[in-house]
Amino acid sequence: MPDQTVPHFKVVGHSEPKVDAYALVTGKPVFVEDVDVDGSLHIAFLTSPHAHAQIIEIDTSRAEVLPGVALILTHENTPTRRYTTAGQGYPEPSPYDARMFDNTVRFVGDRVAAVAAETLEIAHAAVRLIDVQYETLPAVLSIDAALAVDAPVIHDEDDATGIHEAARNTVSVVKVDVGDIEAGFARSAAVVEIVCETQYAQHAPIEPHVVQGYLDNDGRLVLVSSTQVPFHARRIVSRVLDLPLYKVRVIKPRIGGGFGVKQEILLEDVVGLVTMRTGRPSLAVLSRPEEFFASRTRHPMRVRVKLGAGNDGVLRAVDMEVISNTGAYGSHALTVMSNVGSKTLPLYNKASDVRFDGKTVYTNMPVGGAYRGYGATQGYFALETAMDELAEDLAMDPVELRRRNHIRVGETSPIFEAIGEGKAGVEQMVKSCELEQCIDIGAERIGWDAKHGARRRDGSWVHGVGMSVHMQGSGIADVDMAAATIKMNDDGSFNLLIGATDLGTGSDTILGQIAAEVLGVPLAKIIVYSSDTDVTPFDTGAYASSTTYVSGNAVRIVAEQVRDQILEVASFMLDEEAARLRIGSERVASPMGESVTLEDVGLRALYATDQVQIGATASYVGAESPPPFLASFAEVAVDTETGQVKIIDYVAAADCGVPINPAAAEGQLEGAVANGIGYALTEEMLISDHGRVRNPTFFDYKIPAAPDLPRIRAILIDSYEPTGPMGAKSIAEIGINAPIPTIANAIYDAVGVRLRTTPFTPERVLDALEGIQQNG
């Protein structure tokens, strides 16, 4: 362990079995759709076949008379208040440009109507009976079309708010200038400039979006939702439906994966309205095709990066220009684009002259949203490919170039403060960073020195290695807030109630481990419950890599408060000053060796003397967002005859502080890398000339299966983050940013072509290879 100050933990730092693992491996009914609610209506959607159109007339009469149809919702009978579907803190940095149902449809898949019926089959049949007359409008189907001088305006409605310049299809703009960029390039011995483009990709959680609604016995609306953001869901539903917040309860049971797409309020409003209007339970589930074309995607982007460095390889100037395509609605439009810069530029803090110029545009295409990596993924493609080229220009090993430039402990970057999320960022100093070790170990494991530049041939296949380095954040500084409640039971066990949402990430377990560590009990004695807006305290939700750090700190603080209460009670029992008592192994002990069990304490507190419920609620707001770091290495083989790329080996060495649960942290890293490899090689939503998604199934849209991947080698390099709970930082997102640049650089090492457009399909690779052959 690099840092000798890391304390010795009993529960933290161990790969404790997940608290929900037993229920999951035995197939218990723990997901939203696993609990049958008697008499539930089923909801099906009619979506727009046009990329841009005005609804002239909508005739539901034939559908209404179909036996079994309970309710049909259209723009004619639903609330018109504009809002954003982005589940972000209030006020959301995303524009209020959406309506539940609008009379203008802005992408193929935009909601036109919803039918609630006794069965899903009837609902689908009724959907087919709705007659809609559209007047099609000219559609904008690319970034360039959106920015054209006389481009059709996508959001010309006058009640939308928060749009930077609707008339120019520009949702948001961020400009940051540090130093003098032109002077910086003038002072540079080597300058490279590249433009990279990323594709439409979808999160593809295996469990689709699903919401079950019902009224409780007091007539309150209960929404059981597969959501990352129960509290935002409650707030947004209350706003859209104009329902007092106290009338809404959102429960998040087990979630079958989210990756950002469940940070979006896509079904809760409709289920809520159906249940309120009919008084009956109702259920909505997106089909897999709907998940692709009607939910959310990763924002496709064009990113230009220009780097200037001295002969020593040290960066002088970094210029980044971003145009992000948010599709028809501005969900996360500003913040994802901001993150392209804020999560990448501080990594190379040696550059004194830095410029960031970002904008997000509307198109009549599928809607962008939060997606693991959140802009950093797109940014790192351009930045880390450009670094590779810079290394070549300087005749320097790419590994060495990274070593000379990356941020280190005790250092800062002006970008931390300059770019925030919807407001200014927060100045911060890096307090933990083992990136150097990550680079060394990663390079050694992949066999960098022997393989880089060696171009080993095996028939038509050529091998190459590539690398890239990364940072992310741990929550949004000054924005993300989490609270936790602990109460003690008579037997010395504890209930931990958290608003943080475990979406398969293991956060219930990790937060339980933190509580167990502080309270000196095994994890089994912590009964973790997340999340229910009626029961658990507030949490902004599971996104921005916030849970371990922000929610973890809340849990640490509340556990310390509860521990102090326990010591207080024990001090009467042991007749010893509380400050001299120690908690551990489910006991409180005095320096004299006398002790009482936690059960004794619990029983006394609840039943005997000075009766009191031992318990507390505490909250935490991240004052900073300490970055985790990652060095990523891949060996690829490229078939020069077909352009096919195979990943032979992948090493991801990450510093996430103290991993609270190493197996869970490795799992996060492995999963993120796998997702990134899919994004790099096969995943691409293909959009037709009419704006329709051509491949909205797993048959046609290929996410990696087990035989597509090598054995991803996730390596955790411990550091100790002093502001983190037990020294921890985040790990959930960072891995996904790495495969694109790592693989792009490895392809270059193998066959000498630079790929600028993702994914690196065999056809793109072969075209690039032949381009080279043609040009000499």
Place this chain on the structure above:
Amino acid sequence: MKQTIALTINGTRRSIETELGETLLEVLRRNGMKSVKLGCDTGDCGACAVLLDGSAVNACMVLAVAADGKDVDTVEGLEHDGRLHPMQQAMIDVGAVQCGFCTPGILMSGIDLLSRNPDPTEDEVREALAGNLCRCTGYVKQVDVILATARLQAGETDA
């Protein structure tokens, strides 16, 4: 059109009413087998995998009436006398479960594999999981679970 079929689900013979056009997935879920998940309905994700007469199949690709008279095994039936199937236990111990939505299907494919090939290589395990999509894990630990179970079972038969 409804029809009554006989299915032996996890060892218990049951008489079940089904619509002719329903898949085995729908019928199993309606009858309480909630471990059988719907992830795509097109035979591509494996979340709905069950053992049909001992072979792992996508329940969304089988018409319920066509399964009349057959044995169906799901994850609900893996636990015996309060003891988990060793592959379930390994899933917990290795930390191979993230969201767990794919886990039942992976267990079914893993059990099918070991019944055909008790000593698979890592590549064979990966091939066996080809029809089970997991978006959370990167498959590393799931593959380890199946390899570990194979070793454990080999040890048991040796002894």
Place this chain on the structure above:
Amino acid sequence: MQLTHLHSYARPTDLESAVELIREGGRGTRVMAAGTDLILSGSDEITGLVDLGGLALSYIEDRGGAVAIGAMTTLTELLEHPAAAAYLDGVVPEMLRRVGSPLLRNVATVGGNLVRRQPWSDVIPLFRALGASMTLFDGEDRSGPIDDLYAEAAHLTGTILTEVVLPRQPAGTAAAFWKFTRSAVDIATLNCAALIQAQESGCVRARVFVGATPRLAAAVPSAEAALVGTDLSASAIAAAARAAADEVSTGDDLRATAAYRTRLVSVGVTRCLEKAQERLEGVTS
């Protein structure tokens, strides 16, 4: 529910009743093997199904070097059968391992794959290259090459495919299968199957099929012609690959452009023939 208009289902136990049921059922009635494609179609036109599961058509027999396969045999059963492994260096399992996933192969049938005529079928190009024959039943047994299924006017209503036979191959014969996909489990961007037979004098018989072009697999006579009479050397194989790239017309779809597919034709035919040639040498040496 996938087949919402389905109102009759039968699992007859003899072929005569099966054919009768199909005829009585009329337009909306379909023969069902495993039903995977029928379920996926979700078609409202399907009102009746005649399940072939009760007809004892699931078997594999070695008939003196020929392999007879009942139409209801699942792809897994064939993949795992020793007779398939023994046939031409295991070219059939080589192909089947690339079909769908194990979960699919455990149900999908050989007959369903052949009759469904998916343009990207992997079974069709290989079985045609091998010169498979079949038996159809429409009240009586009719035998013929499986090629008849793929003739323009082929039309199977009221007819059941009962058996496919991979013929016994003369000594000095080898075959290979090649499939290009975007990921491990995917239908072919392009596939290719080849069979070559050599004697002292050189290549006496060649069959080359290219599929998923993206149209249904078809023979490539010019490539076959380029091989016959040669010594199957690298240059002969290269000539065959060039001929194939010239002859095979390719198209665009979401998996690839026509231009890329044409490049794959050449690579696929080359690799397929090279592998067959290696197997041939393995046999002769």
